[in-house]
Amino acid sequence: MASVEQVASIGQVLVNPKVDLTRRFRALFTLKNLGGAEAIEWISKAFTDQSALLKHELAYCLGQMQDKRAIPTLTAVLKDTQQEPMVRHEAGEALGAIGDPVVLDLLKVYSQDPVIEVAETCQLAVRRLEWLQSGGDKQVENGSTDNNPYCSVDPAPPAVSKSLSELRATLLDESLPLFERYRAMFALRNLGSEEAVLALGDGLQCSSALFRHEIGYVLGQMQHPAAVPALSAALESSSENPMVRHEAAEALGSIGKDDCLAVLERYRGDRERVVKESCEVALDMLEYENSNQFQYADELIRLQG
Structure with a gap:
């Protein structure tokens, strides 16, 4: 304490x-x-x-x-x-x-x-x-949806277990309520496979900036290298909403591979302040991911040290 x-x-x-x-x-x-x-x-x-x-x-x-x-x-x-x-x-x-x-x-x-x-x-x-x-949270407890391995509190619960192709179809169907599409998004994240990552990456082409930014966030949680091309493309697009570019930058920092480093270095001078700062924070996160530091949230350790 x-x-x-x-x-x-x-x-x-x-x-x-x-x-x-x-x-x-x-x-x-x-x-x-x-x-x-x-x-x-x-x-x-x-x-x-x-x-x-x-x-x-x-x-x-x-x-x-x-x-x-x-x-x-x-x-x-x-x-x-x-x-x-x-x-x-x-x-x-x-x-x-x-x-x-x-x-x-x-x-x-x-x-x-x-x-x-x-x-x-x-x-x-x-x-x-x-x-x-x-009482929806009881559904999660009784196993009808996959548990969240990331310990985050999400804006929607995962969808009740369905096949990957059904989840992808729901994710990309813009006629459905956003809540249902978010549920598919978190179910795909919980699957964690490369196929799930690629399906989520396709969501970066959807029309809602809020939705695209959440896709960036979950791809960062998954830390799967297969997400790097789609996230890099989002960060590199100057016409993309800054909120989406920011989330793509932080996700690349979490994934922490060499090709992430190159993209983040390139955009750390971006003229959008939120993108520039996200790249700075992401580069610090990337350094942490590739170091032997005990934890990212280290200010108490600094104090005690």
């Missing part, structure tokens, strides 16, 4: 804009792993930062922590139209991840948001909360 003083020292690293972004990211994930009221308070303080990428990750971590004490902060971020769309979107997703039905009415209101990524995210979060309320 970390002391309040240690949490505060890590928090100071997170909120200091003069500290290198890669170290601030490691401090953030250290706070996420430590959990508790003080960690949430420090993470919440950083939403005044200039980096949309950092703020997006703050919201992501608050959602993954599944602590109801983060709801007021996330609600304020979702409502704040001065925040970048990718930050508001992540706040909406995090409210769904926490899983408390107290936010259902709020999410229903923002399901009509004029920013499409925010609206679609809140629609998914409403469906997730309704699924939880109907």
Whole structure:
């Protein structure tokens, strides 16, 4: 257990804009792993930062922590139209991840948001909360869907077990509700095979930027080298939504192969700030993946060392 003083020292690293972004990211994930009221308070303080990428990750971590004490902060971020769309979107997703039905009415209101990524995210979060309320999580426990090997809280549960070709057809069918397509996406991720990776890669051609960005995220979780060509193409496309390019960059950092390094080095000077910063963070992640460092979220170890 970390002391309040240690949490505060890590928090100071997170909120200091003069500290290198890669170290601030490691401090953030250290706070996420430590959990508790003080960690949430420090993470919440950083939403005044200039980096949309950092703020997006703050919201992501608050959602993954599944602590109801983060709801007021996330609600304020979702409502704040001065925040970048990718930050508001992540706040909406995090409210769904926490899983408390107290936010259902709020999410229903923002399901009509004029920013499409925010609206679609809140629609998914409403469906997730309704699924939880109907006892859907019992389906996962009784084995009718594959378990998630990645320990992440996802915006939709995996689809009930189907063949890979059926899952791929659902994933790519743009006439279906986004929630059903997300369920197919997470079921394919849980399969983990090369065929599943290639099917997910095809999803990077779908019309919803939110959907494409989530594809990038799950390919990063899978860390399969077969995803590198599709992710590289997404990062290299200057006409692609920056939110998708950012997720592709981070996924390449997680996969950590030499060909990932070359692409990330090329785009670390990108004129889109969120893409540039994602490449910097991804290169730090790639260094970690190829090192003997004990863990990525290492700020407490630094303190103790």
